[in-house]
Amino acid sequence: MLKGIPKIVSPLLLKTLCEMGHGDEIVIADANFPAETFGKRVIRADGLGGVEILNAVLSLIPLDTYADDNFLLMQTTKGDPTPTIWEEYFKVANAKDDNLKSKNIDRYEFYERAKNAYAVIATGEEAIYANIIIKKGVIK
Helix, strand or coil, X not given: CCCCCCCCCCHHHHHHHHHCCCCCEEEEECCCCCHHHHCCCEEEECCCCHHHHHHHHXXXXXXXXXXXXXEEEECCCCCCCCCCHHHHHHXXXXXXXXXXXXXXXXXXXXXXXXXXXXXXXXXXXCCCCCCXXXXXXXXX
């Protein structure tokens, strides 16, 4: 056990976050996301929701202050409503980091970014459009 580490952060996730450098990206994926298809490294977080994983991750890493965007959401398509989980994501992100720069990108651009991300965290989140890409910043 370690002090100050959220209990839901697995040893593999902790190792992965430590290995990431400034500007590396990590995907927090919902249960429908094709994590194994797009992830170079996949960390399973089955049974855990996107909000709780986001909260845990942002308690350990900062958002990139130098990037134009550091918090990417998968844009809805074909008139789908704005997911209610986004409001929860923004609430967590703003509470953990005062440098939130969000952007919505279309599904296929999101998939391309996910291919190049350092890792994908495959959660059990059931909300649709609950996928986020976070760009890690500098620890000061």
